[in-house]
Amino acid sequence: MSDISLASSHASRNAAEPARAGWGSRAGFVLAAAGSAVGLGAVWKFPYVVGKHGGGAFLLVYLASVFTLGLALLLAEMTIGRLTGRSATTAFRMLGGRAWAWAGRISALNAFLILAFYCVVGGWTIAYLLRSITGEALVADTARLHSQFNTFIADPWEALAFAGLFLVATAVVVIGGVQKGIERAGKILMPALFVLMLMVIARSLTLPGAMDGVAYFLMPDFAQLSGESLLQALGLAFFSLSLGAGIIIAYGSYLPKDAPLVSSCVWVGSMATLACLLAGLMVLPAVFAFGLPPDAGPGLTFIAMPAIFAQMPFGHAVAIAFFLLLLFAALTSSVSLLEPVVAFLIDEYAWPRRRAVVVVAIATFVAGIPAALSFGAWKDVEVFGRSLFDIMDYTAMNIGMPLGGLFVAALVSWRIWPQARTVLGGMRARWLVPTWRGMCLVLTPIAVLAIWYQNL
Ligand code: PHE
Numbered sequence: 001m002s003d004i005s006l007a008s009s010h011a012s013r014n015a016a017e018p019a020r021a022g023w024g025s026r027a028g029f030v031l032a033a034a035g036s037a038v039g040l041g042a043v044w045k046f047p048y049v050v051g052k053h054g055g056g057a058f059l060l061v062y063l064a065s066v067f068t069l070g071l072a073l074l075l076a077e078m079t080i081g082r083l084t085g086r087s088a089t090t091a092f093r094m095l096g097g098r099a100w101a102w103a104g105r106i107s108a109l110n111a112f113l114i115l116a117f118y119c120v121v122g123g124w125t126i127a128y129l130l131r132s133i134t135g136e137a138l139v140a141d142t143a144r145l146h147s148q149f150n151t152f153i154a155d156p157w158e159a160l161a162f163a164g165l166f167l168v169a170t171a172v173v174v175i176g177g178v179q180k181g182i183e184r185a186g187k188i189l190m191p192a193l194f195v196l197m198l199m200v201i202a203r204s205l206t207l208p209g210a211m212d213g214v215a216y217f218l219m220p221d222f223a224q225l226s227g228e229s230l231l232q233a234l235g236l237a238f239f240s241l242s243l244g245a246g247i248i249i250a251y252g253s254y255l256p257k258d259a260p261l262v263s264s265c266v267w268v269g270s271m272a273t274l275a276c277l278l279a280g281l282m283v284l285p286a287v288f289a290f291g292l293p294p295d296a297g298p299g300l301t302f303i304a305m306p307a308i309f310a311q312m313p314f315g316h317a318v319a320i321a322f323f324l325l326l327l328f329a330a331l332t333s334s335v336s337l338l339e340p341v342v343a344f345l346i347d348e349y350a351w352p353r354r355r356a357v358v359v360v361a362i363a364t365f366v367a368g369i370p371a372a373l374s375f376g377a378w379k380d381v382e383v384f385g386r387s388l389f390d391i392m393d394y395t396a397m398n399i400g401m402p403l404g405g406l407f408v409a410a411l412v413s414w415r416i417w418p419q420a421r422t423v424l425g426g427m428r429a430r431w432l433v434p435t436w437r438g439m440c441l442v443l444t445p446i447a448v449l450a451i452w453y454q455n456l
Contacts, residue, residue, distance in 0.1 A: 055217055091249055
């Protein structure tokens with residue numbers, strides 16, 4: 001069994017050697033990449049962002065972004081990894097020249113910034129797991145759930161302690177080099193999360209009034225779309241596919257040379273989208289049934305879910321299983337976020353691995369403090385009219401990741417195109433080659449620049 005762990009930094013050093021340890025199989029890669037993609041983005045972020053931007057029309061734009069730019073950039077990141085066998089910064093430098101290393105640094109910075117607020121929501125997940133175990137979270141009254149949630153996130157010590165705990169768990173996985181085990185467990189636990197979501201959907205859809213939520217989610221009303229929603233849909237596509245943060249580059253560097261790239265991309269993209277669709281079908285109908293405002297913001301999933309569990313057979317057990325599986329999914333994503341920052345310090349500055357992990361985890365915690373406090377003690381602090389949590393989230397999703405994607409697209413479709421196209425060498429569907437290039441060379445810059453222009 002070959003080593004599918006991304007933990008081994010030596011692997012990235014020896015990358016140029018043909019015998020580089022790789023994913024044992026394509027399935028190992030798809031599983032790890034999907035483990036990174038499927039996480040809080042789908043279950044926590046997707047429902048409330050859809051709820052904030054008007055439902056069905058937003059969903060369509062999101063899906064269109066995933067299945068055009070999203071897949072093209074997923075393939076481009078995999079290609080960079082496959083061609084160099086290195087993590088992002090080194091890979092960019094090898095392929096593009098010295099100046100391109102900046103693209104790699106920016107993607108590592110994106111990963112850092114995302115992890116800084118991701119750990120806060122990871123902390124909420126741990127807290128809700130504990131509250132499910134004690135039964136405290138199983139309340140049917142959504143008004144009470146709402147105030148419980150708001151009181152909880154406003155408490156600075158709890159917010160920091162749980163975010164810290166989540167980071168410690170992430171760091172332990174990365175230091176312990178147990179990613180391999182985690183990824184194997186994902187083979188069972190990710191499908192288990194999907195099955196559990198299906199069960200919850202069955203309950204959610206049978207709540208009185210749920211069909212209004214289904215209609216809201218699935219029937220497009222284009223009057224609801226604004227320039228800001230286009231930017232959010234694109235950002236969400238990047239976020240849910242783990243793009244623009246160097247992650248797929250690193251994972252792609254471990255792919256066996258003969259693994260089919262295109263179908264791997266389609267797999268990863270489909271799993272990420274499926275997770276989002278299931279989460280939407282789980283949360284939004286319940287939101288309408290309970291009369292919650294769909295634009296309630298980041299608390300939406302955490303407020304609606306316990307109310308469903310409270311009205312469901314075996315709700316207590318389902319709640320525990322749900323938050324446990326969600327925590328697992330969040331950890332496979334946070335591990336993937338920590339890894340590129342650590343790999344950057346190891347590859348660029350030859351830091352020992354353990355030191356890199358500890359320093360990055362502490363730095364992330366410190367950077368995450370404003371996000372953790374922005375629902376309580378620092379609630380009134382605003383930057384450009386946004387809370388501290390929001391501004392970090394917004395910067396990563398709408399500026400950092402699209403910028404990272406722009407670099408990836410430019411490198412592959414312009415700087416190294418003759419080399420890049422060889423990865424599609426054996427493809428029978430010839431139309432894919434110009435389509436892929438067109439999306440990277442033309443569509444990505446147009447979409448990203450146009451949307452930025454309109455918004456910023
Ligand atoms: N895709 C992850 C999620 O949905 C978050 C993430 C973003 C992970 C970017 C890595 C890079 O939870």
